[in-house]
Amino acid sequence: MTRLTEQILSHMAGLPEGASVSAKGLLHLGNRAAVDQALSRLAEREQLIRAGRGVYLRPVVSRFGTRAPSVEQAVEALASQRGETIVSNGAAAANALGLTTQVPVRSVYLTSGRSRKMNLGKQIVELRHAPRWQLALANRPAGEVVRALAWLGPDKAEAALTALKRKMPPGVFGELVAAAPQLPTWLARSVGKVAYETREMTK
Secondary structure, three states: OOHHHHHHHHHHHOOOOOOEEEHHHHOOOOOHHHHHHHHHHHHHOOOOEEEEOOEEEOOEEEOOEEEOOOHHHHHHHHHHHHOOOEEEOHHHHHHHOOOOOOOOOOEEEEEOOOOEEEEEOOEEEEEEEOOHHHHOOOOOHHHHHHHHHHHHOHHHHHHHHHHHHHHOOHHHHHHHHHHHHHOOHHHHHHHHHHHHHHHHHOO
16 A cells, blocks of 8 residues: 555544545645545545545445445535535425425435536435525525425415415524525515515514
């Protein structure tokens, strides 16, 4: 085992399981070509998991052997390392909010970065570039509502929002109203209309 490989393993040992590392973050240990080669070798030996181009994850070790980290762990690590906003997609958000019983079959996340695929063992996670307004409230409950409504589309959004408003904490709806100027016209109109109707009812 080369000294560079040992140094990379030593660096990874200080990180939590599921943490990500990129060649760019290890350039203090050697030149880019050497670091790329060392990471590739470690992935071949299953000491690291190659999640995508230039991105590697520390595997989770248990008494049953090593495995890839959970999708959530990997996505969180990638977002942190790349400085991207990565959130669940609209279908997953709608399912979590009880707006659909349809369970997403594939792992799809929305990102502020470029569209690409990430491999986690046998599982493929799809990262899709999304418009800024769908990522505006990121992982906050109001952001989940925005993505769910975006997935439902203009025809169903208003009725869904009216139903959600009844069980939504006031603060969450307030965040949604505050974010309305960032939303596309059709969604901003629905949010404004539900807010107006709510005010009228409380008069």
